[in-house]
Amino acid sequence: MKEKIRLKLSGKILTFPPASVSILAVFFIFIFVFSQGLPLFSKISPFNFFFNSTWRPTATPPSFGIVPLFLGSLLVTSLALLISVPLGLLGAIYIAEIANPKIKEQIKLTVEVLSGIPSVVYGFFGLRVLVPLVQKTFGLPTGETALTGGIVLSIMILPTILSLSEEAISSVPVEYKEASLAIGATKWRTIRSVTIPAAASGITAAIILGLGRAFGETIAVMMVTGGAPIIPTSIFSPVRTMTQTIAAEMGEAVFGSTHYNALFALGIVLFTVNLILNLLAIRLIKKKKW
Amino acid sequence: MAVLLVVMTSAILLSRTPTTTSTARSIKVKGSTTVLPIAQAAAEAWMEAHPRDSIIVEGGGSGVGIAALIDGTCDIANSSRTLKEEEKQKGLISHEIALDAVCVVVHQSNPVGELTLEQVRRIFKGEITNWSEVGGPNLEIVVYTRESTSGTYETFESKVMARENITLRALTKSSNGEMVQAISGNPNGIGYVGIGYLAQARGVKALKINGVTPTPETVRNGTYPISRFLYMITKGQPEGLAKDFIDFVRSPEGQKIVEEQGFVRLP
Helix, strand or coil: CHHHHHHHHHHHHHHHHHHHHHHHHHHHHHHHHHHHHCCHHHHCCHHHHHCCCCEECCCCCCEECCHHHHHHHHHHHHHHHHHHHHHHHHHHHHHHHHCCHHHHHHHHHHHHHHHHCCHHHHHHHHHHHHHHHHHHHHCCCCCCCHHHHHHHHHHHHHHHHHHHHHHHHHCCCHHHHHHHHHCCCCHHHHHHHHHHHHHHHHHHHHHHHHHHHHHHCCHHHHHHCECCCCCCCCCCCCECCHHHHHHHHCCCCCCCCHHHHHHHHHHHHHHHHHHHHHHHHHHHHCCCCC | CHHHHHHHHHHHHHCCCCCCCCCCCEEEEEECCCCHHHHHHHHHHHHHHCCCCEEEEEEECHHHHHHHHHHCCCCEEEECCCCCHHHHHCCEEEEEEEEEEEEEEEECCCCCCEECHHHHHHHHHCCCCEHHHHCCCCCECEEEEECCCCHHHHHHHHHCCCCCCCCCCCEEECCHHHHHHHHHCCCCEEEEEEHHHCCCCCCEEECEECCECCCHHHHHCCCCCCEEEEEEEEECCCCHHHHHHHHHHHCHHHHHHHHHCCCECCC
């Protein structure tokens, strides 16, 4: 009896520290980013950050307007979703409902491999193959555009959306399908009107997680979107994302300077967006009411 | 069992010899991608002659190197720009190691062969937007510039732009190498690189500025308008391996390496 209690307790003592380390890590990163970014608002007004459309951090006088950067991130992410959600969803339906087991295994394996490719490799592929292709195909002055970034990102988040959606669809109770087929609905009708709606919250969670990943991607977009901090007027416009701005400029921002604070403020925005998206996704997966 | 563990551990710990003896030295050199080829070639030459010394060279841009030097995370900062007042006040000292020309480059198929400094400024400001306005084909001009971490960017800003802003529509590249790659792939493009990158570059050509071609001679005699010194910067006076390395780069043997890399030796 004493032995049992001792084992139970030592089990808890052994597992609690590793588990809390990850929570503490997120907590400390949160504190760090906010502590380095918030001082910005004592140096420039929040209006001048959130609603200013000029990002020129090294000019005299400098300007730290986030608008073009936020819109850049938004546009590239939206394009990525536009491409990968239909593809991912249809792929998930195919894997879960239609494919025979052998093909299913192959596709799943391939998707796993795709998700393991480092982002810089995607970026390199985008730079050397997609950029000239986009430039030629659409007759643009340059192939470094939001569209190119969207295409690269869509390939990167496809595995996430596809595998999570597939899981959601697979976990719809088989009784639903059986009931639908029993009352005479065709297989496709069943998928459309019964299975997908039943898996809706899981699929939405998959999309939100894919969105989160796309929003936070840095190196791949950095290499193909051109990096021009302008408000995009079309999908063929070069853009600059918030993530790429931090990566490109952090190296020379002097510790404690306004530029330094501004870059961390970008980090605060990214952190907040990611936090909201993840909370949404978790709630949906647990099928809680909003 | 526990005793054995303790004995083994202490044996391992005590048997470690110090990793840096008084004859093995190491330094970290970081910064300008313009100076990078020179620093790398010189470091390799030095380490071949002095196998116990280790010199690690990194890029990142002049701004990155100087920031790292101030923070104490590197020993020498490579820079293709002069020090700012705040940087000098932190005790940074710059040492000239070579001469360089910032060349305005276009795709090799571009019929335009020369521009005035004024035209270059107006193109980079975004006022001239089509190649036909400067004697070229009817193509939209795509301006490429460097990130603010770049010393080449700072030099271009002060010597060509006269501190006026480069258009926000300019595409940003993070190194000289990337710039060459971008221009060689885009017939519409215009950008700028250190002269050392022209030698190995394929697909780009340098424009004559105000009628002067960038060459070692025109840099030395000052007729090429966008010339500058390249520097290695230290915090305080250099000592030890840092001092030896900088002296080496400035020596005749080091200057030969400078020229081999496509740059211009010190006058």
